[in-house]
Amino acid sequence: xxxxxxxxxxxxxxxxxxxxxxxxxxxxxxxxxxxxxxxxxxxxxxxxxxxxxxxxxxxxxxxxxxxxxxxxxxxxxxxxxxxxxxxxxxxxxxxxxxxxxxxxxxxxxxxxxxxxxxxxxxxxxxxxxxxxxxxxxxxxxxxxxxxxxxxxxxxxxxxx
Amino acid sequence: xxxxxxxxxxxxxxxxxxxxxxxxxxxxxxxxxxxxxxxxxxxxxxxxxxxxxxxxxxxxxxxxxxxxxxxxxxxxxxxxxxxxxxxxxxxxxxxxxxxxxxxxxxxxxxxxxxxxxxxxxxxxxxxxxxxxxxxxxxxxxxxxxxxxxxxxxxxxxxxxxxxxxxxxxxxxxxxxxxxxxxxxxxxxxxxxxxxxxxxxxxxxxxxxxxxxxxxxxxxxxxxxxxxxxxxxxxxxxxxxxxxxxxxxxxxxxxxxxxxxxxxxxxxxxxxxxxxxxxxxxxxxxxxxxxxxxxxxxxxxxxxxxxxxxxxxxxxxxxxxxxxxxxxxxxxx
Numbered sequence: 218x219x220x221x222x223x224x225x226x227x228x229x230x231x232x233x234x235x236x237x238x239x240x241x242x243x244x245x246x247x248x249x250x251x252x253x254x255x256x257x258x259x260x261x262x263x264x265x266x267x268x269x270x271x272x273x274x275x276x277x278x279x280x281x282x283x284x285x286x287x288x289x290x291x292x293x294x295x296x297x298x299x300x301x302x303x304x305x306x307x308x309x310x311x312x313x314x315x316x317x318x319x320x321x322x323x324x325x326x327x328x329x330x331x332x333x334x335x336x337x338x339x340x341x342x343x344x345x346x347x348x349x350x351x352x353x354x355x356x357x358x359x360x361x362x363x364x365x366x367x368x369x370x371x372x373x374x375x376x377x
Numbered sequence: 378x379x380x381x382x383x384x385x386x387x388x389x390x391x392x393x394x395x396x397x398x399x400x401x402x403x404x405x406x407x408x409x410x411x412x413x414x415x416x417x418x419x420x421x422x423x424x425x426x427x428x429x430x431x432x433x434x435x436x437x438x439x440x441x442x443x444x445x446x447x448x449x450x451x452x453x454x455x456x457x458x459x460x461x462x463x464x465x466x467x468x469x470x471x472x473x474x475x476x477x478x479x480x481x482x483x484x485x486x487x488x489x490x491x492x493x494x495x496x497x498x499x500x501x502x503x504x505x506x507x508x509x510x511x512x513x514x515x516x517x518x519x520x521x522x523x524x525x526x527x528x529x530x531x532x533x534x535x536x537x538x539x540x541x542x543x544x545x546x547x548x549x550x551x552x553x554x555x556x557x558x559x560x561x562x563x564x565x566x567x568x569x570x571x572x573x574x575x576x577x578x579x580x581x582x583x584x585x586x587x588x589x590x591x592x593x594x595x596x597x598x599x600x601x602x603x604x605x606x607x608x609x610x611x612x613x614x615x616x617x618x619x620x621x622x623x624x625x626x627x628x629x630x631x632x633x634x635x636x637x638x639x640x641x642x643x644x645x646x647x648x649x650x651x652x653x654x655x656x657x658x659x660x661x662x663x664x665x666x667x668x669x670x671x672x673x674x675x676x677x678x679x680x681x682x683x684x685x686x687x688x689x690x691x692x693x694x695x696x697x698x699x700x701x702x703x704x705x706x707x708x709x
Binding site for chain 2: 220221224227228229230231234248249250251252254276279281282283284286287288289290292293295317318319320321
């Protein structure tokens, strides 16, 4: 009963939806038509981006209302959300994960590390940016990127 | 002349019955994703989220149908046949179970034991598909699913037996029509016990909380989801549609058995339409209640699940015993 009272007193937490992003969607995204299953791949991130992704799918930003949903398997996924500089040990698993996802599929590189290795550039364990290992369709800048930016990137993919 | 009238009347009866049966299947196929969408929406609202809308599962299916089909290496016929088998068995159950009308062309074959066996066929085919992938999680999910089904099937049989004793038949339309004409049968202790037992096993059979979490991402806690990790594209669409149809059909069966009011027993078109409308309302209400209850529940630890299911089996056994003695069968 406590929980019920809490639910009633809290009400809606989700913020009003911001206007739809104007970026042109990548070609593969047009075939998804309002539905994108998302698999998150941590290729060597410091977990800063993971916290922001968690926020993006949390009640406040609620990425699920735009048709994006986190799934447990790359076989179910249309979108691979890749974070972190790709470490040597994660390069091959990342290639295999992308290969395991059915076409049409998109790779979204999240965070500065994923785009240009960021803080970890030149590290002995770093293979390179995500773009050096697999083709990237959408980029999300920031260290870590704000949840709004992640949600905006996902909205260009789902088109909602 | 009167003979011709009788023949045409019989034809009309058959026609309405067949239309009701087709309507059941169409409504279950079309409504199953909407039910899932509605349940996700209720959950989202209770969590303070906005939700994706109740049509989202249909968007998912439409998108998956257009995706590239992938067959993982070293998978065999079991993996390829399972999605279709799951949807077909759910469709057959939707045709058999008296959801809209008890006077369909197949109502004579709609036996409880047949329905439970067809249900088990779908579950077993998916478990075999999970094993066929050869992955650790597929096998783990399959083994868990078989553990659950071994406890679930006898409980479904027993709890419906409690209702079939007063009806004197294991034929589901006969049970439902009997309960509709004699509502006192449901108000008995046997009816209440059987309702609780069946509700628990429906949760287990359809992979809902507290037995399985349909929204989990942790492979170690998965049951149903672990078996289907390797599916993608159109196959995944069929698997998702199949599990959504099973949930709809089983909630519909629960509604038909314990709230049979409004189900057509004759050949009237109006009654069939009313039955269809009431079916949608009853299943939607059950779905909303289930989704709201799930917000308050946590998933049970896997080793506690047999305790829950054994408890529900005990309730079903008590229901059968109560039904046997209270209907006077024991004193004959």
